[in-house]
Amino acid sequence: MYNEKQRYKELGDFLKSRRAKILPSQVGMPEGIRRRTPGLRREEVALLSGIGLTWYTWIEQGRPIQISIKALESLAKTLMLDKEEIKHLYILAQHTPPTDFQIYGDNINPMFQHVLDSLEFSPATIQDARFNVISWNRASAKIILDYNQINVSKRNMLRIMFTNEEYKKKFTEWEVSAKKMIASFRTMYGEFVGDPWIENLITELRNESKEFDSWWSMYDIKKDEGMLKNINHPILGELEFEHTIYMLVSNSDLKMSILTAVPGSDTEKKIKQFLLK
Structure with a gap:
Protein backbone atom coordinates (compact mmCIF):
# COMPACT_ATOMS: atom_id res chain seq x y z
CA MET A 1 0.00 0.00 0.00
CA THR A 99 -18.65 1.31 -12.43
CA ASP A 100 -20.27 2.44 -15.66
CA PHE A 101 -17.17 1.77 -17.76
CA GLN A 102 -17.39 -1.85 -16.64
CA ILE A 103 -20.85 -2.06 -18.17
CA TYR A 104 -20.44 0.08 -21.27
CA GLY A 105 -16.69 -0.19 -21.76
CA ASP A 106 -14.31 -2.34 -23.73
CA ASN A 107 -15.30 -5.63 -25.26
CA ILE A 108 -14.21 -8.82 -23.56
CA ASN A 109 -10.74 -10.18 -24.21
CA PRO A 110 -11.05 -12.24 -27.43
CA MET A 111 -9.36 -15.19 -25.73
CA PHE A 112 -12.04 -15.24 -23.02
CA GLN A 113 -14.76 -15.13 -25.65
CA HIS A 114 -13.07 -17.98 -27.51
CA VAL A 115 -13.25 -20.10 -24.34
CA LEU A 116 -16.96 -19.32 -24.01
CA ASP A 117 -17.65 -20.19 -27.63
CA SER A 118 -15.75 -23.48 -27.34
CA LEU A 119 -18.29 -24.57 -24.71
CA GLU A 120 -20.74 -25.39 -27.47
CA PHE A 121 -23.34 -27.22 -25.37
CA SER A 122 -22.72 -25.64 -21.97
CA PRO A 123 -24.41 -22.29 -21.32
CA ALA A 124 -21.71 -19.92 -20.03
CA THR A 125 -21.28 -16.25 -19.20
CA ILE A 126 -18.57 -13.92 -17.96
CA GLN A 127 -19.60 -11.51 -15.23
CA ASP A 128 -17.80 -8.71 -13.46
CA ALA A 129 -17.49 -8.28 -9.70
CA ARG A 130 -20.85 -6.49 -9.57
CA PHE A 131 -22.68 -9.37 -11.30
CA ASN A 132 -22.96 -7.53 -14.64
CA VAL A 133 -23.04 -9.95 -17.59
CA ILE A 134 -20.44 -8.74 -20.07
CA SER A 135 -20.16 -11.77 -22.37
CA TRP A 136 -21.93 -15.04 -23.10
CA ASN A 137 -21.98 -17.93 -25.57
CA ARG A 138 -24.62 -19.15 -28.00
CA ALA A 139 -25.75 -21.96 -25.69
CA SER A 140 -26.51 -19.44 -22.96
CA ALA A 141 -28.49 -17.20 -25.31
CA LYS A 142 -30.53 -20.12 -26.70
CA ILE A 143 -31.08 -22.10 -23.51
CA ILE A 144 -31.05 -19.62 -20.63
CA LEU A 145 -31.55 -16.00 -21.73
CA ASP A 146 -30.73 -13.91 -24.78
CA TYR A 147 -28.83 -11.00 -23.24
CA ASN A 148 -28.89 -9.19 -26.58
CA GLN A 149 -32.56 -8.53 -25.90
CA ILE A 150 -31.73 -6.76 -22.62
CA ASN A 151 -30.51 -3.17 -22.50
CA VAL A 152 -26.78 -3.16 -21.76
CA SER A 153 -27.32 -1.12 -18.58
CA LYS A 154 -29.75 -3.77 -17.26
CA ARG A 155 -27.58 -6.88 -17.83
CA ASN A 156 -27.04 -7.46 -14.14
CA MET A 157 -27.72 -10.98 -12.85
CA LEU A 158 -29.18 -9.78 -9.55
CA ARG A 159 -31.55 -7.44 -11.38
CA ILE A 160 -32.45 -10.17 -13.87
CA MET A 161 -33.06 -12.72 -11.11
CA PHE A 162 -35.63 -10.51 -9.39
CA THR A 163 -37.25 -8.53 -12.22
CA ASN A 164 -37.12 -10.66 -15.38
CA GLU A 165 -40.20 -12.89 -15.46
CA GLU A 166 -38.91 -15.01 -18.35
CA TYR A 167 -35.77 -15.82 -16.39
CA LYS A 168 -37.61 -16.49 -13.13
CA LYS A 169 -39.81 -19.08 -14.83
CA LYS A 170 -36.70 -21.07 -15.81
CA PHE A 171 -36.07 -22.16 -12.22
CA THR A 172 -37.73 -25.20 -10.66
CA GLU A 173 -36.83 -23.70 -7.26
CA TRP A 174 -36.56 -19.98 -7.93
CA GLU A 175 -36.72 -18.94 -4.27
CA VAL A 176 -33.77 -21.15 -3.33
CA SER A 177 -31.65 -19.86 -6.21
CA ALA A 178 -32.64 -16.23 -5.60
CA LYS A 179 -31.72 -16.41 -1.92
CA LYS A 180 -28.34 -17.95 -2.77
CA MET A 181 -27.66 -15.16 -5.25
CA ILE A 182 -28.53 -12.47 -2.71
CA ALA A 183 -26.21 -14.11 -0.16
CA SER A 184 -23.41 -14.20 -2.73
CA PHE A 185 -24.03 -10.57 -3.69
CA ARG A 186 -24.07 -9.57 -0.01
CA THR A 187 -20.63 -11.16 0.39
CA MET A 188 -19.31 -9.05 -2.49
CA TYR A 189 -21.14 -5.94 -1.23
CA GLY A 190 -18.68 -5.47 1.61
CA GLU A 191 -16.06 -4.40 -0.93
CA PHE A 192 -18.33 -1.79 -2.50
CA VAL A 193 -20.23 -0.20 0.38
CA GLY A 194 -21.00 3.36 -0.67
CA ASP A 195 -20.42 2.71 -4.38
CA PRO A 196 -23.11 4.91 -6.02
CA TRP A 197 -23.95 2.39 -8.75
CA ILE A 198 -24.30 -0.50 -6.30
CA GLU A 199 -26.35 1.54 -3.83
CA ASN A 200 -28.67 2.68 -6.61
CA LEU A 201 -29.15 -0.92 -7.80
CA ILE A 202 -30.07 -2.07 -4.29
CA THR A 203 -32.52 0.81 -3.83
CA GLU A 204 -34.21 0.05 -7.15
CA LEU A 205 -34.54 -3.65 -6.39
CA ARG A 206 -35.94 -3.02 -2.92
CA ASN A 207 -38.61 -0.86 -4.56
CA GLU A 208 -39.32 -3.25 -7.43
CA SER A 209 -39.26 -6.62 -5.66
CA LYS A 210 -40.85 -7.38 -2.31
CA GLU A 211 -38.85 -10.62 -2.16
CA PHE A 212 -35.57 -8.81 -2.62
CA ASP A 213 -36.53 -6.18 -0.05
CA SER A 214 -37.34 -8.87 2.50
CA TRP A 215 -34.38 -11.17 1.85
CA TRP A 216 -31.79 -8.39 1.56
CA SER A 217 -32.57 -7.44 5.15
CA MET A 218 -31.73 -10.96 6.33
CA TYR A 219 -27.97 -10.36 5.87
CA ASP A 220 -27.24 -13.91 4.69
CA ILE A 221 -23.65 -14.38 3.52
CA LYS A 222 -22.50 -17.07 1.10
CA LYS A 223 -19.66 -17.19 -1.41
CA ASP A 224 -20.12 -18.44 -4.96
CA GLU A 225 -19.71 -22.18 -5.09
CA GLY A 226 -20.52 -25.12 -7.32
CA MET A 227 -24.03 -26.53 -7.07
CA LEU A 228 -26.69 -28.41 -8.98
CA LYS A 229 -29.21 -26.29 -10.85
CA ASN A 230 -32.39 -27.44 -12.59
CA ILE A 231 -33.79 -25.30 -15.40
CA ASN A 232 -37.25 -25.46 -16.99
CA HIS A 233 -36.94 -24.84 -20.71
CA PRO A 234 -40.20 -24.09 -22.58
CA ILE A 235 -39.33 -26.57 -25.36
CA LEU A 236 -36.81 -29.00 -23.86
CA GLY A 237 -38.45 -29.41 -20.47
CA GLU A 238 -36.38 -29.91 -17.35
CA LEU A 239 -32.61 -29.64 -17.75
CA GLU A 240 -30.13 -30.69 -15.06
CA PHE A 241 -26.86 -28.81 -14.71
CA GLU A 242 -23.77 -28.62 -12.58
CA HIS A 243 -23.12 -24.92 -11.99
CA THR A 244 -19.44 -24.03 -11.57
CA ILE A 245 -17.75 -20.64 -11.28
CA TYR A 246 -14.13 -19.81 -12.11
CA MET A 247 -12.26 -16.60 -11.35
CA LEU A 248 -10.19 -15.35 -14.29
CA VAL A 249 -6.64 -15.02 -13.01
CA SER A 250 -5.62 -12.40 -15.58
CA ASN A 251 -8.49 -10.17 -14.41
CA SER A 252 -9.60 -10.72 -10.83
CA ASP A 253 -12.74 -8.61 -11.41
CA LEU A 254 -14.14 -11.24 -13.79
CA LYS A 255 -15.61 -14.68 -13.25
CA MET A 256 -16.79 -17.35 -15.68
CA SER A 257 -20.06 -19.09 -14.87
CA ILE A 258 -20.65 -22.44 -16.62
CA LEU A 259 -23.65 -24.78 -16.68
CA THR A 260 -22.56 -28.32 -17.55
CA ALA A 261 -25.04 -31.15 -18.13
CA VAL A 262 -25.21 -33.54 -15.17
CA PRO A 263 -23.56 -36.86 -16.14
CA GLY A 264 -26.12 -39.58 -16.73
CA SER A 265 -28.94 -37.13 -17.43
CA ASP A 266 -30.49 -36.57 -20.85
CA THR A 267 -29.70 -32.83 -20.68
CA GLU A 268 -26.73 -32.84 -23.04
CA LYS A 269 -28.61 -34.92 -25.61
CA LYS A 270 -31.54 -32.50 -25.51
CA ILE A 271 -29.30 -29.47 -25.91
CA LYS A 272 -27.35 -30.98 -28.80
CA GLN A 273 -30.53 -31.86 -30.68
CA PHE A 274 -31.92 -28.37 -30.05
CA LEU A 275 -28.83 -26.41 -31.05
CA LEU A 276 -27.81 -28.55 -34.03
CA LYS A 277 -31.18 -28.78 -35.75
Whole structure:
Protein backbone atom coordinates (compact mmCIF):
# COMPACT_ATOMS: atom_id res chain seq x y z
CA MET A 1 0.00 0.00 0.00
CA TYR A 2 1.13 3.55 -0.69
CA ASN A 3 1.64 5.94 2.20
CA GLU A 4 0.16 9.39 1.60
CA LYS A 5 3.36 10.98 0.27
CA GLN A 6 4.03 8.08 -2.07
CA ARG A 7 0.42 8.08 -3.26
CA TYR A 8 0.53 11.73 -4.33
CA LYS A 9 3.89 11.25 -6.05
CA GLU A 10 2.60 8.15 -7.84
CA LEU A 11 -0.48 10.07 -8.99
CA GLY A 12 1.64 12.89 -10.38
CA ASP A 13 4.02 10.52 -12.14
CA PHE A 14 1.11 8.55 -13.59
CA LEU A 15 -0.47 11.67 -15.08
CA LYS A 16 2.87 12.82 -16.52
CA SER A 17 3.43 9.44 -18.15
CA ARG A 18 0.00 9.46 -19.74
CA ARG A 19 0.13 12.99 -21.15
CA ALA A 20 3.48 12.09 -22.71
CA LYS A 21 1.69 9.45 -24.78
CA ILE A 22 -0.92 11.77 -26.31
CA LEU A 23 -0.01 13.49 -29.57
CA PRO A 24 -1.30 17.07 -29.82
CA SER A 25 -2.97 16.16 -33.12
CA GLN A 26 -5.05 13.53 -31.30
CA VAL A 27 -6.81 16.23 -29.31
CA GLY A 28 -6.94 18.93 -31.97
CA MET A 29 -3.92 20.87 -30.78
CA PRO A 30 -1.18 22.17 -33.13
CA GLU A 31 2.04 20.17 -33.15
CA GLY A 32 4.30 23.23 -33.04
CA ILE A 33 8.04 23.18 -33.64
CA ARG A 34 9.45 23.96 -30.19
CA ARG A 35 8.27 20.98 -28.17
CA ARG A 36 11.09 19.80 -25.95
CA THR A 37 9.18 16.76 -24.68
CA PRO A 38 6.80 14.33 -26.39
CA GLY A 39 3.09 14.48 -25.84
CA LEU A 40 0.96 17.23 -24.37
CA ARG A 41 2.18 20.12 -22.26
CA ARG A 42 0.76 20.67 -18.79
CA GLU A 43 -1.06 23.80 -19.90
CA GLU A 44 -2.73 21.85 -22.71
CA VAL A 45 -3.95 19.14 -20.35
CA ALA A 46 -5.27 21.79 -17.97
CA LEU A 47 -7.00 23.69 -20.80
CA LEU A 48 -8.57 20.59 -22.35
CA SER A 49 -9.71 19.34 -18.93
CA GLY A 50 -11.16 22.67 -17.82
CA ILE A 51 -8.99 22.94 -14.71
CA GLY A 52 -6.45 25.52 -13.54
CA LEU A 53 -2.85 25.20 -14.72
CA THR A 54 -1.37 25.95 -11.31
CA TRP A 55 -3.63 23.41 -9.65
CA TYR A 56 -2.81 20.75 -12.26
CA THR A 57 0.91 21.48 -11.94
CA TRP A 58 0.69 20.94 -8.19
CA ILE A 59 -0.93 17.54 -8.80
CA GLU A 60 1.90 16.46 -11.09
CA GLN A 61 4.40 17.71 -8.52
CA GLY A 62 2.93 15.32 -5.98
CA ARG A 63 1.45 17.94 -3.70
CA PRO A 64 -1.40 16.84 -1.38
CA ILE A 65 -4.24 18.01 -3.61
CA GLN A 66 -7.77 16.63 -3.19
CA ILE A 67 -9.22 15.98 -6.64
CA SER A 68 -12.96 15.95 -7.32
CA ILE A 69 -14.75 13.24 -9.28
CA LYS A 70 -15.58 15.80 -11.98
CA ALA A 71 -11.89 16.68 -12.41
CA LEU A 72 -10.93 13.00 -12.58
CA GLU A 73 -13.55 12.39 -15.26
CA SER A 74 -12.18 15.31 -17.31
CA LEU A 75 -8.57 14.16 -16.94
CA ALA A 76 -9.47 10.59 -17.90
CA LYS A 77 -11.18 11.85 -21.05
CA THR A 78 -8.38 14.23 -22.00
CA LEU A 79 -5.69 11.60 -21.50
CA MET A 80 -7.74 8.92 -23.29
CA LEU A 81 -7.37 6.44 -20.44
CA ASP A 82 -8.64 2.89 -20.82
CA LYS A 83 -10.72 1.25 -18.10
CA GLU A 84 -7.75 -0.17 -16.16
CA GLU A 85 -6.00 3.21 -16.25
CA ILE A 86 -9.19 4.93 -15.08
CA LYS A 87 -9.47 2.51 -12.18
CA HIS A 88 -5.83 3.16 -11.24
CA LEU A 89 -6.30 6.93 -11.45
CA TYR A 90 -9.31 6.87 -9.13
CA ILE A 91 -7.58 4.62 -6.60
CA LEU A 92 -4.53 6.89 -6.48
CA ALA A 93 -6.83 9.89 -6.00
CA GLN A 94 -8.59 7.99 -3.18
CA HIS A 95 -11.95 7.79 -4.89
CA THR A 96 -14.10 4.74 -5.65
CA PRO A 97 -13.58 3.84 -9.32
CA PRO A 98 -16.66 4.39 -11.50
CA THR A 99 -18.65 1.31 -12.43
CA ASP A 100 -20.27 2.44 -15.66
CA PHE A 101 -17.17 1.77 -17.76
CA GLN A 102 -17.39 -1.85 -16.64
CA ILE A 103 -20.85 -2.06 -18.17
CA TYR A 104 -20.44 0.08 -21.27
CA GLY A 105 -16.69 -0.19 -21.76
CA ASP A 106 -14.31 -2.34 -23.73
CA ASN A 107 -15.30 -5.63 -25.26
CA ILE A 108 -14.21 -8.82 -23.56
CA ASN A 109 -10.74 -10.18 -24.21
CA PRO A 110 -11.05 -12.24 -27.43
CA MET A 111 -9.36 -15.19 -25.73
CA PHE A 112 -12.04 -15.24 -23.02
CA GLN A 113 -14.76 -15.13 -25.65
CA HIS A 114 -13.07 -17.98 -27.51
CA VAL A 115 -13.25 -20.10 -24.34
CA LEU A 116 -16.96 -19.32 -24.01
CA ASP A 117 -17.65 -20.19 -27.63
CA SER A 118 -15.75 -23.48 -27.34
CA LEU A 119 -18.29 -24.57 -24.71
CA GLU A 120 -20.74 -25.39 -27.47
CA PHE A 121 -23.34 -27.22 -25.37
CA SER A 122 -22.72 -25.64 -21.97
CA PRO A 123 -24.41 -22.29 -21.32
CA ALA A 124 -21.71 -19.92 -20.03
CA THR A 125 -21.28 -16.25 -19.20
CA ILE A 126 -18.57 -13.92 -17.96
CA GLN A 127 -19.60 -11.51 -15.23
CA ASP A 128 -17.80 -8.71 -13.46
CA ALA A 129 -17.49 -8.28 -9.70
CA ARG A 130 -20.85 -6.49 -9.57
CA PHE A 131 -22.68 -9.37 -11.30
CA ASN A 132 -22.96 -7.53 -14.64
CA VAL A 133 -23.04 -9.95 -17.59
CA ILE A 134 -20.44 -8.74 -20.07
CA SER A 135 -20.16 -11.77 -22.37
CA TRP A 136 -21.93 -15.04 -23.10
CA ASN A 137 -21.98 -17.93 -25.57
CA ARG A 138 -24.62 -19.15 -28.00
CA ALA A 139 -25.75 -21.96 -25.69
CA SER A 140 -26.51 -19.44 -22.96
CA ALA A 141 -28.49 -17.20 -25.31
CA LYS A 142 -30.53 -20.12 -26.70
CA ILE A 143 -31.08 -22.10 -23.51
CA ILE A 144 -31.05 -19.62 -20.63
CA LEU A 145 -31.55 -16.00 -21.73
CA ASP A 146 -30.73 -13.91 -24.78
CA TYR A 147 -28.83 -11.00 -23.24
CA ASN A 148 -28.89 -9.19 -26.58
CA GLN A 149 -32.56 -8.53 -25.90
CA ILE A 150 -31.73 -6.76 -22.62
CA ASN A 151 -30.51 -3.17 -22.50
CA VAL A 152 -26.78 -3.16 -21.76
CA SER A 153 -27.32 -1.12 -18.58
CA LYS A 154 -29.75 -3.77 -17.26
CA ARG A 155 -27.58 -6.88 -17.83
CA ASN A 156 -27.04 -7.46 -14.14
CA MET A 157 -27.72 -10.98 -12.85
CA LEU A 158 -29.18 -9.78 -9.55
CA ARG A 159 -31.55 -7.44 -11.38
CA ILE A 160 -32.45 -10.17 -13.87
CA MET A 161 -33.06 -12.72 -11.11
CA PHE A 162 -35.63 -10.51 -9.39
CA THR A 163 -37.25 -8.53 -12.22
CA ASN A 164 -37.12 -10.66 -15.38
CA GLU A 165 -40.20 -12.89 -15.46
CA GLU A 166 -38.91 -15.01 -18.35
CA TYR A 167 -35.77 -15.82 -16.39
CA LYS A 168 -37.61 -16.49 -13.13
CA LYS A 169 -39.81 -19.08 -14.83
CA LYS A 170 -36.70 -21.07 -15.81
CA PHE A 171 -36.07 -22.16 -12.22
CA THR A 172 -37.73 -25.20 -10.66
CA GLU A 173 -36.83 -23.70 -7.26
CA TRP A 174 -36.56 -19.98 -7.93
CA GLU A 175 -36.72 -18.94 -4.27
CA VAL A 176 -33.77 -21.15 -3.33
CA SER A 177 -31.65 -19.86 -6.21
CA ALA A 178 -32.64 -16.23 -5.60
CA LYS A 179 -31.72 -16.41 -1.92
CA LYS A 180 -28.34 -17.95 -2.77
CA MET A 181 -27.66 -15.16 -5.25
CA ILE A 182 -28.53 -12.47 -2.71
CA ALA A 183 -26.21 -14.11 -0.16
CA SER A 184 -23.41 -14.20 -2.73
CA PHE A 185 -24.03 -10.57 -3.69
CA ARG A 186 -24.07 -9.57 -0.01
CA THR A 187 -20.63 -11.16 0.39
CA MET A 188 -19.31 -9.05 -2.49
CA TYR A 189 -21.14 -5.94 -1.23
CA GLY A 190 -18.68 -5.47 1.61
CA GLU A 191 -16.06 -4.40 -0.93
CA PHE A 192 -18.33 -1.79 -2.50
CA VAL A 193 -20.23 -0.20 0.38
CA GLY A 194 -21.00 3.36 -0.67
CA ASP A 195 -20.42 2.71 -4.38
CA PRO A 196 -23.11 4.91 -6.02
CA TRP A 197 -23.95 2.39 -8.75
CA ILE A 198 -24.30 -0.50 -6.30
CA GLU A 199 -26.35 1.54 -3.83
CA ASN A 200 -28.67 2.68 -6.61
CA LEU A 201 -29.15 -0.92 -7.80
CA ILE A 202 -30.07 -2.07 -4.29
CA THR A 203 -32.52 0.81 -3.83
CA GLU A 204 -34.21 0.05 -7.15
CA LEU A 205 -34.54 -3.65 -6.39
CA ARG A 206 -35.94 -3.02 -2.92
CA ASN A 207 -38.61 -0.86 -4.56
CA GLU A 208 -39.32 -3.25 -7.43
CA SER A 209 -39.26 -6.62 -5.66
CA LYS A 210 -40.85 -7.38 -2.31
CA GLU A 211 -38.85 -10.62 -2.16
CA PHE A 212 -35.57 -8.81 -2.62
CA ASP A 213 -36.53 -6.18 -0.05
CA SER A 214 -37.34 -8.87 2.50
CA TRP A 215 -34.38 -11.17 1.85
CA TRP A 216 -31.79 -8.39 1.56
CA SER A 217 -32.57 -7.44 5.15
CA MET A 218 -31.73 -10.96 6.33
CA TYR A 219 -27.97 -10.36 5.87
CA ASP A 220 -27.24 -13.91 4.69
CA ILE A 221 -23.65 -14.38 3.52
CA LYS A 222 -22.50 -17.07 1.10
CA LYS A 223 -19.66 -17.19 -1.41
CA ASP A 224 -20.12 -18.44 -4.96
CA GLU A 225 -19.71 -22.18 -5.09
CA GLY A 226 -20.52 -25.12 -7.32
CA MET A 227 -24.03 -26.53 -7.07
CA LEU A 228 -26.69 -28.41 -8.98
CA LYS A 229 -29.21 -26.29 -10.85
CA ASN A 230 -32.39 -27.44 -12.59
CA ILE A 231 -33.79 -25.30 -15.40
CA ASN A 232 -37.25 -25.46 -16.99
CA HIS A 233 -36.94 -24.84 -20.71
CA PRO A 234 -40.20 -24.09 -22.58
CA ILE A 235 -39.33 -26.57 -25.36
CA LEU A 236 -36.81 -29.00 -23.86
CA GLY A 237 -38.45 -29.41 -20.47
CA GLU A 238 -36.38 -29.91 -17.35
CA LEU A 239 -32.61 -29.64 -17.75
CA GLU A 240 -30.13 -30.69 -15.06
CA PHE A 241 -26.86 -28.81 -14.71
CA GLU A 242 -23.77 -28.62 -12.58
CA HIS A 243 -23.12 -24.92 -11.99
CA THR A 244 -19.44 -24.03 -11.57
CA ILE A 245 -17.75 -20.64 -11.28
CA TYR A 246 -14.13 -19.81 -12.11
CA MET A 247 -12.26 -16.60 -11.35
CA LEU A 248 -10.19 -15.35 -14.29
CA VAL A 249 -6.64 -15.02 -13.01
CA SER A 250 -5.62 -12.40 -15.58
CA ASN A 251 -8.49 -10.17 -14.41
CA SER A 252 -9.60 -10.72 -10.83
CA ASP A 253 -12.74 -8.61 -11.41
CA LEU A 254 -14.14 -11.24 -13.79
CA LYS A 255 -15.61 -14.68 -13.25
CA MET A 256 -16.79 -17.35 -15.68
CA SER A 257 -20.06 -19.09 -14.87
CA ILE A 258 -20.65 -22.44 -16.62
CA LEU A 259 -23.65 -24.78 -16.68
CA THR A 260 -22.56 -28.32 -17.55
CA ALA A 261 -25.04 -31.15 -18.13
CA VAL A 262 -25.21 -33.54 -15.17
CA PRO A 263 -23.56 -36.86 -16.14
CA GLY A 264 -26.12 -39.58 -16.73
CA SER A 265 -28.94 -37.13 -17.43
CA ASP A 266 -30.49 -36.57 -20.85
CA THR A 267 -29.70 -32.83 -20.68
CA GLU A 268 -26.73 -32.84 -23.04
CA LYS A 269 -28.61 -34.92 -25.61
CA LYS A 270 -31.54 -32.50 -25.51
CA ILE A 271 -29.30 -29.47 -25.91
CA LYS A 272 -27.35 -30.98 -28.80
CA GLN A 273 -30.53 -31.86 -30.68
CA PHE A 274 -31.92 -28.37 -30.05
CA LEU A 275 -28.83 -26.41 -31.05
CA LEU A 276 -27.81 -28.55 -34.03
CA LYS A 277 -31.18 -28.78 -35.75
